[in-house]
Amino acid sequence: xxxxxxxxxxxxxxxxxxxxxxxxxxxxxxLGAGIGLVAPEAIDAQQAAVLWSIRVPRxxxxxxxxxxxxxxxxxxxxxxxxxxxxxxxxxxxxxxxxAAAFVIVxxxxxxxxxxxxxxxxxxxxxxxxxxALAALIVKHVATRDGVTSVFTMLLAGIAISALASAGIGxxxxxxxxxxxxxxxxxxxxxxGSANWSVxxxxxxxxxxxxxxxxxxxxxxxxxxxxxxxAKHLGVDVQRMKNIVLLVALAAVGVSVxxxxxxxxIGLVAPxxxxxxxxxxHRMLLPASALLGGTLLVAADLVxxxxxxxxxxxxxxxxxxxxxxxxxxxLRRQHGQTTSG
Amino acid sequence: xxxxxSYDDRFRGVRKGRRMRxxxxxxxxxxxxxxxxxAQAPRVVSVGGSLTEIVYALGAEKQxxxxxxxxxxxxxxxxxxKVGYARQLSAEGVLALRPTLILATSxxxxxxxxxxxxxxxxxxxxxxxxxxxxxxxxxxxxxxxAVGMPDAGRALETKLxxxxxxASRWIAAQPSRxxxxxxxxxxxxxxxxxxxxxxxxxxxxxxxxNAVSGFKGYKPLTAEAAIGAxxxxxxxxxxxxxxxxxxxxxxxxxGLGLTAAGKARRVLDMEALYLLGFGxxxxxxxxxxxxxMRDPQTAVATTxxxxxxxxx
Numbered sequence: 001x002x003x004x005x006x007x008x009x010x011x012x013x014x015x016x017x018x019x020x021x022x023x024x025x026x027x028x029x030x031l032g033a034g035i036g037l038v039a040p041e042a043i044d045a046q047q048a049a050v051l052w053s054i055r056v057p058r059x060x061x062x063x064x065x066x067x068x069x070x071x072x073x074x075x076x077x078x079x080x081x082x083x084x085x086x087x088x089x090x091x092x093x094x095x096x097x098x099a100a101a102f103v104i105v106x107x108x109x110x111x112x113x114x115x116x117x118x119x120x121x122x123x124x125x126x127x128x129x130x131x132a133l134a135a136l137i138v139k140h141v142a143t144r145d146g147v148t149s150v151f152t153m154l155l156a157g158i159a160i161s162a163l164a165s166a167g168i169g170x171x172x173x174x175x176x177x178x179x180x181x182x183x184x185x186x187x188x189x190x191x192g193s194a195n196w197s198v199x200x201x202x203x204x205x206x207x208x209x210x211x212x213x214x215x216x217x218x219x220x221x222x223x224x225x226x227x228x229x230a231k232h233l234g235v236d237v238q239r240m241k242n243i244v245l246l247v248a249l250a251a252v253g254v255s256v257x258x259x260x261x262x263x264x265i266g267l268v269a270p271x272x273x274x275x276x277x278x279x280x281h282r283m284l285l286p287a288s289a290l291l292g293g294t295l296l297v298a299a300d301l302v303x304x305x306x307x308x309x310x311x312x313x314x315x316x317x318x319x320x321x322x323x324x325x326x327x328x329x330l331r332r333q334h335g336q337t338t339s340g
Numbered sequence: 341x342x343x344x345x346s347y348d349d350r351f352r353g354v355r356k357g358r359r360m361r362x363x364x365x366x367x368x369x370x371x372x373x374x375x376x377x378x379a380q381a382p383r384v385v386s387v388g389g390s391l392t393e394i395v396y397a398l399g400a401e402k403q404x405x406x407x408x409x410x411x412x413x414x415x416x417x418x419x420x421x422k423v424g425y426a427r428q429l430s431a432e433g434v435l436a437l438r439p440t441l442i443l444a445t446s447x448x449x450x451x452x453x454x455x456x457x458x459x460x461x462x463x464x465x466x467x468x469x470x471x472x473x474x475x476x477x478x479x480x481x482x483x484x485x486a487v488g489m490p491d492a493g494r495a496l497e498t499k500l501x502x503x504x505x506x507a508s509r510w511i512a513a514q515p516s517r518x519x520x521x522x523x524x525x526x527x528x529x530x531x532x533x534x535x536x537x538x539x540x541x542x543x544x545x546x547x548x549x550n551a552v553s554g555f556k557g558y559k560p561l562t563a564e565a566a567i568g569a570x571x572x573x574x575x576x577x578x579x580x581x582x583x584x585x586x587x588x589x590x591x592x593x594x595g596l597g598l599t600a601a602g603k604a605r606r607v608l609d610m611e612a613l614y615l616l617g618f619g620x621x622x623x624x625x626x627x628x629x630x631x632x633m634r635d636p637q638t639a640v641a642t643t644x645x646x647x648x649x650x651x652x
Contacts, residue, residue: 019436046435049460054432120451176557177524178427178447185428192430193452309406309433310424 003287007294014059014301019308020050027051058194061202062300063293065191065259066269068206068251070292071213073266074273074284078220079244080150087252087266089157090245094164095134096127096256100186101171103127105179120193124257131253134160139245148241150227188313189262191300202254209251210289216244217281224279264318265292268326275329295322384487385434387426387444390619391467392417394480395443397496397620400487406437412613413621431456441486445469471541471618473504480620496620503623511547511630518633521551521571521601523590524558525580530593532561538616539575546630548573563595573633574601577612608632 015031016024030048032038072087080089088094103123107115115122138160142153172180219240222230231237255262269292270284277283299317306312382403386392392411395404406421408429423434426445431453434442442448442457442464458464465486467479477497484493522539524531533539534555543550551571552561561569574596584590587607591597601607614625 019430019433021436046460050432050435053459054435054456181425182427185425190428192428192450195452195456304430304432307424309421309430309436310409311428311430311433313428 003290007290010294010298011059014297015055017301017305018055019305022047022051057196057199058191058300059297060199061194062191062297064203064206065255066265066293066296067289068209068255069262069266070269070288071210071285072248072251074270074288075213075216075244075248077270078223078281079241080154081224087248089154090248091134091138091157091160092131092249092252093256093261094161096131096253097187097261098164098167099126099130101168101183104182105171105175128253128257131256132249134164135245135249147238185313186260189260189315190313191259193258198258202258205250205254209247212243212247213285216240217285220281262315262318264322265296268322269295272326272329275333382441382487383437383439384441384443385423385437385439386411387442387448389613390479390617391443391483393619393621394483395487398484398487398489398492400489403487405439429453435460441465443483443486471538473622476618476622500620500623507623507627507630514547514634516634518548518572519551520548520573520575520633521569523574523576523580530561531558533558538618542615542629545626546633548633566595567598570599571601572606574607576609577615578609579612581609
């Protein structure tokens with residue numbers, strides 16, 4: 001079990017490196033001063049400001065969002081018993097994207113008071129509600145007589161996503177050049193919105209989601225045998241479906257709302273864990289959280305340093321860094337097992 | 341590289357200074373004074389092509405340490421570090437340049453990055469992104485005050501006012517009001533400029549009529565609507581002509597060849613930032629556009645020009 005130390009090493013490295021030069025010893029002093037171990041006179045105020053108000057929140061946000069997306073992906077794959085399931089399948093991502101596009105392009109239609117009250121939070125709130133609404137519609141379409149059909153939900157998710165794409169297309173058509181460009185950047189994702197309030201909101205939501213997911217591990221293992229089998233093993237399948245959807249909705253919704261669309265992590269982090277440690281959800285869920293968080297923090301480290309003083313959208317990097325990793329694992333596993 | 345070296349030097353200086361504090365108290369006082377002086381040497385990051393041009397026009401380019409991706413003029417600006425796209429600034433990336441002042445338009449963002457920059461004590465001078473001569477004057481005032489060169493600012497403003505007045509007099513004396521269609525890009529249907537765009541403002545300043553109106557921003561134009569708009573002159577950017585592969589390719593787009601401009605091959609191209617930037621070259625650009633769109637000789641394009649000509 002080397003995963004823990006690797007995750008810690010990535011986090012420390014991500015704190016030590018950035019566009020703004022801060023010597024590693026200074027990083028330690030500043031962090032020490034933060035918890036009262038080092039006298040505040042020994043540190044440079046500006047370096048401390050950069051570390052505390054920019055870099056630390058960013059690393060924490062990356063860890064939370066990466067963990068949330070990866071666990072949501074693992075839950076979806078378990079629920080749909082389908083290896084290509086990703087957190088976007090239940091419509092959260094596309095619903096959030098449509099709402100974000102609406103705010104970016106038609107932000108002027110919102111009442112001035114609402115815009116003033118919410119400020120920078122208008123887009124995240126709208127995106128979260130858009131994502132939640134889309135997921136609830138998908139769930140509603142797929143539920144009859146109190147039973148949710150996973151198969152119908154899959155198709156309803158695709159239908160709602162297509163509808164949202166049409167809406168985004170229409171908004172893109174009436175958008176100005178600048179709005180289009182903002183929309184493009186939003187769909188590529190960024191952790192640039194990180195500040196302490198965002199970390200608090202996202203961290204709180206995703207922590208709750210992770211805690212709830214622990215109790216889903218055993219039922220999901222039973223579900224792998226089939227819905228009827230799970231029922232006969234004593235699992236309340238409908239209740240489990242409701243909780244899985246709620247957890248995925250919360251984790252993905254809050255991530256997309258504040259960071260835009262960050263692809264790949266939710267799909268591939270759980271698969272990497274399955275290839276390394278097997279499909280038992282009791283291991284899969286926490287390990288996916290750890291790997292997802294680590295991958296996203298690493299990707300963001302590259303995103304904010306490789307073209308400094310500018311920064312690359314993180315969606316480009318999650319795929320660029322994660323895909324080779326995934327392909328190597330697939331090749332190594334090829335022939336050894338038939339599970340996937 | 342040089343920049344980074346100098347940061348490291350400074351840190352080394354600070355650390356060394358700390359180590360000597362107990363032994364050389366008096367010396368530290370001197371070093372500290374030096375530190376204050378070097379911290380106050382202005383370091384300006386300009387986020388906006390027109391703002392960067394104004395900094396150069398004022399002769400304040402020594403203070404400039406970085407620009408955004410829209411700062412394409414003058415050539416010297418291309419050699420400075422780039423902080424990326426104005427709406428996607430990275431707070432830490434910008435701070436790493438140790439700026440004392442950020443010149444920005446209202447387009448700069450995202451808001452969180454600007455807040456973080458303000459929170460660390462960097463001054464941000466923001467101007468509107470409106471396309472008008474008055475806004476250009478305002479930008480000159482703001483930038484000149486911010487870089488501490490109000491006299492140069494007043495001189496530049498006076499010159500700009502005189503130049504635009506001269507251009508306006510020339511334009512007012514012209515009998516013709518050509519219908520101009522501005523084409524932004526050529527992927528699929530031509531994207532043309534409606535109300536409120538920089539191109540629309542330029543066409544009006546040059547005494548022309550925007551061939552398409554009644555909608556805001558840039559929109560794709562169908563072939564039939566292009567013929568209906570029937571422009572006398574097609575205006576585009578040098579970059580646009582290069583992207584599509586020449587004037588012939590442009591005119592072979594559905595509809596464009598059948599307009600009055602297309603039949604007479606009256607296609608004008610000007611460098612994008614020069615034409616649409618609303619920077620200190622505005623009077624010159626207005627004058628050039630006004631002349632070229634009325635001159636049957638120069639308006640018949642044969643080759644794509646690569647750089648704007650100096651003042652006529």
